[in-house]
Amino acid sequence: MEIRFLGGVREVGRSAILVNDRLLLDYGVKSGSPPQYPGDVDPEAVVVSHGHLDHVGAVPSLLSGDARPPIHWTPPTRELALVLARDTLQLHGGTLQCPFTETDVQRVTQVSETHGYREPFEAAGHEVTFFDAGHIPGSAHVLVDDGETRLLYTGDFHTADQQLVSGTTARPDADVVICESTYSDVDHADRATVEAQFIESVETTLWEGGTVVIPAFAIGRTQEMLLLCADHDVPCYVDGMGKRITKLLRRYPDYVRDADALRRAKSHARFVTGRDGQRKRIADRNAAIITTSGMLHGGPAMTYVPAVRSHPTNKITLTGYQVEGTPGRDLLETGSAEIDGRTMPVSAQVEQYDFSAHADRDGVLAFLESYRDSELLVGHGDRCEAFAEELRADGFEASAPELGDRWER
Ligand SMILES: [Zn+2]
Secondary structure, rough: OOOEEEOOOOOHHHHHEEEEOOOOEEEOOOOOOEOOOOOOOOOOOOOOOOOOHHHHHHHHHHOOOOOOOOEEHHHHHOOOOOOOOHHHHHHHOOOOOOOOOOHHHHHHHHHHEEEOOOOOEOOOOOOEEEEOOOOOOOOEEEEEEEEOOOOEEEEOOOOOOOOOOOOOOOOOOOEEEEEEEOOOOOOOOEEEEEEHHHHHHHHHHHHOOOOOOEEOOOOOHHHHHHHHHHHHOOOOEEOHHHHHHHHHHOOOHOOOOOOOHEEEEHOOOOOOOOOHHHHHHHOOOOEEEEEEOOOOOOOHHHHHHHHHHOOOOOOOEOOOOOOOOHHHHHHHHHEEEOOOEEEEEOOEEEEEOOOOOEEEEHHHHHHHHHOOOOEEEEEEOHHHHHHHHHHHHHHEEEEEOOOOOOOOO
């Protein structure tokens, strides 16, 4: 087997791995201005691990020429990829920020082939099997067998249960493992404790008569927040792309931990239409508002944050990692943020909670315990080399490939 690393190694973003020069695993975008893409590639078939931009964002561009490689994924990943592609088109269509056209996106639907977990299929001469990775609905570990070597590409994964999805339990045998390492030096606090602290904080603000704005990523995190609010009977609104994703995920009950709970959470929340100044009125209400974007660089959060910022009774609870240079990160560090081009001091309380959908250090190590006899290739992280070295010190055969590297055996 030969593996080429086209992106997503020694970095997070634009994941892309080419197997035996024929089979492409993921084809993502690294967000930023300008966004970065993996190198050009002409695969016979494509397999996508899950529906996040950094894994699927550039897939439609593979169809902009004459080639029509089939694209293999789980049903939710297909739907999420199409929503993301259309969102990218709407925001950036016709600019360098968007490497594909509406026609390319339509072609995606023509070459799409969906597969459930543990249902082996053939792709570019390989036997491929998906296993539930516990990251977001539809997320998969990808096992690739070329007849001689078995490669396990972990994709993004979580070992602990979340409200929306259960943690990964599958540990299929493999000769070589490409492992994500996003949080290889982080220990997440116990999830139940984080949830309890978060709910207590939200309830306190509501008792005091304030409004809580909960910026959340549309995919996964918004539903996680909806489930928590419903579970604790916290009055809540939901706004932004998370609304569409919530409706979409309701159609895939087999890919969430508790479909009934998600149905209840959806009916518990009020969906904001955004008509007639509705957002400004809601921002005065004694309720929680779950809204995109999770890092405050767009979406209806751009209306809610200015509306609640001046009053210290109000609260803004960030629910995920804030990338450096984003308004969310600035708000945490300086107490003010640039919203729609204006720097705004924020008197409302600002808090951050670690609702990660990735395994932490202990989780990754526990996962890799099943692969003591495999060769490990560490990627998808900011400290891949350091982590590979720690693994070697622990007796593993491990390395951290660089962009453009070839691995062969
Ligand atoms: Zn992901």
